[in-house]
Amino acid sequence: MKDEKQRSQRQRLSSFVPGDKVYVAEAGRGPSQNSSPNTNMLRSRFTKASPALRRCLATVQTPKPAPKRQGDISDSFVSLSGAEQTPLPDRFRQLKLELVRGREKDIVLSWQRLLHGLQRENEIIARKGPEVIPQINFADLDNGLDRRVKGEILKRGVVVVHGVIPEREARGYKTCIEEYVKKNPQTRAFPPHDPQVYELYWSESQIKARSHPSMLKLQRFLMSQFWWSPSVNARISLDVPLSYADRLRIRQPGDAAFALGPHIDGGSVERWEKDGYGRGHVYDKVFEGRWEQYDAWDAAARVDAVNNLYNGLGACSAFRAWQGWVSMSRVGPEEGTLLTYPLMMSTAYTLLRPFFRPIDNSKKGRAFLDEKNWEFTAGDQMTSDLQGAHPGHGQELNDELHPHLELSRTMTHVPEIKPGAFVAWHCDTIHAVDKVHKGQADSSVLYIPVCPVTDLNAEYLLRQRQAFREGTPGPDFPGGEGESKHIDRPTEKVLWQWTNTEGRRAMGLEQLAVDNSAMPGARAVVERFNATLGLH
Structure with missing residues (x-):
């Protein structure tokens, strides 16, 4: 249980500010000189947050994936793409x-x-x-x-x-x-x-x-x-679907x-x-x-x-x-x-x-x-x-x-x-x-x-939300301009008219409600989700 708790506290929250490094503000140590203004803003936000959130600041950020080239569904599979099947x-x-x-x-x-x-x-x-x-x-x-x-x-x-x-x-x-x-x-x-x-x-x-x-x-x-x-501290919420x-x-x-x-x-x-x-x-x-x-x-x-x-x-x-x-x-x-x-x-x-x-x-x-x-x-x-x-x-x-x-x-x-x-x-x-x-x-x-809500999925949704606003494909899919120049592509303003609060929450446009009766791990991951997507 102790090891599990320690792993939970070391959990990466790597996508608060894509491309920026995030540093732990340890006792007696101020913000790193390498921190960006956005990073320091996030640190300030987390300083005012719960102790669980403060403990979960990440020390290392995963590099943002390189932009993907244009393509289609055939690129996902060797049999459809015609890619050469070389030995591993x-x-x-x-x-x-x-x-x-x-x-x-x-x-x-x-x-x-x-x-x-x-x-x-x-x-x-x-x-x-x-x-x-x-x-x-x-x-x-x-x-x-x-x-x-x-x-x-x-x-x-x-x-x-x-x-x-x-x-x-x-x-x-x-x-x-x-x-x-x-x-x-x-x-x-x-x-x-x-x-x-x-x-x-x-x-x-x-x-x-x-x-x-x-x-x-x-x-x-x-x-x-x-x-x-199997664990009350598992970093996942199965009660909130994400889009x-x-x-x-x-x-x-x-x-x-x-x-x-x-x-x-x-x-x-x-x-x-x-x-x-x-x-x-x-x-x-x-x-x-x-x-x-x-x-x-x-x-x-x-x-x-x-x-x-x-x-x-x-x-x-x-x-x-x-x-x-x-x-x-x-x-x-x-x-x-x-x-x-x-x-x-x-x-x-x-x-x-x-x-x-x-x-x-x-x-x-x-x-x-x-x-x-x-x-x-x-x-x-x-x-x-x-x-x-x-x-x-x-x-x-x-x-x-x-x-x-x-x-x-x-x-x-x-x-x-x-x-x-x-x-x-x-x-x-x-x-x-x-x-x-x-x-x-x-x-x-x-x-x-x-x-479900996980730290990884919060990280993904942050990038997907930006893709929606730009009209480009989601992060997992082939890149390019996508629908950015499409006629009648729905705007965020129109989306707010179509959807209710739950629908907007699923898209990362509104803050998730924190259920105080939920298990500690589920409750904490929802709080981190809101912080990751900058939702107040």
């Missing part, structure tokens, strides 16, 4: 050796247990198809969740919530976007000759959907009912260009790196050979994790507890919709797969997948491979690299969706889109992740 440097081989050193036997035994579990669960998924995806109605949220349904959502890592936004309103979002694009033909999209995914972040429809009272209510529910923290500006998709019938296969967002090689997810010890149980004890819903472990070490185009640097989208059209399986591998157990397999290789590649079917055909690559046999993971890109999976997931038969469509429904999936869930849109109408969604 030898340091990844050494990293792998360090991760399992002294635990080799435990890892092998855990791998065998994992393969047995996957085989059993894959049969269930393949047999049930879309029926395996949990579904709930937004109107029923106030009544609480049935224990069985909640258990399925925790196990599957995906849920469909029907009726979040009125159907007519959700359909209107698409019409408004189409008019916006028509007025601004310079809007970037993928693919350029036949747009399916637009580089839009600040359209009227996106802002209204993100700040819709029902959307914020659902986001609070998804965070507080599924994610949890994260993402893209949108209007996929036309017959499209096969946006054929994004199975992948995981939130980084790739970072999952194994000590300065990545290792900072939060997120996956320690898996690397100890005890994957059954790994808790995918432990929010505290994610607070210090770093998802984006390489400043990739589209790589996520914020903590998005859930990814999600709200539909603007009616769409069913094979109609350009979402597929997931609906089993949280997949995370353990993804992490352990690089430590094993097949003995006989000529075997087929079950004989190839059998545990006896797979050996641990210890010592000199270890390679640098992290199947499907490449720095600066999302992690991609397929049958060749991850055969025990049997993705060709277990990637499962979400059930039929109406406009206004919201689909949410855990940030580690494997997901994809239909290779070909076989429907008769467009498949259109607004991507809206679910983000």
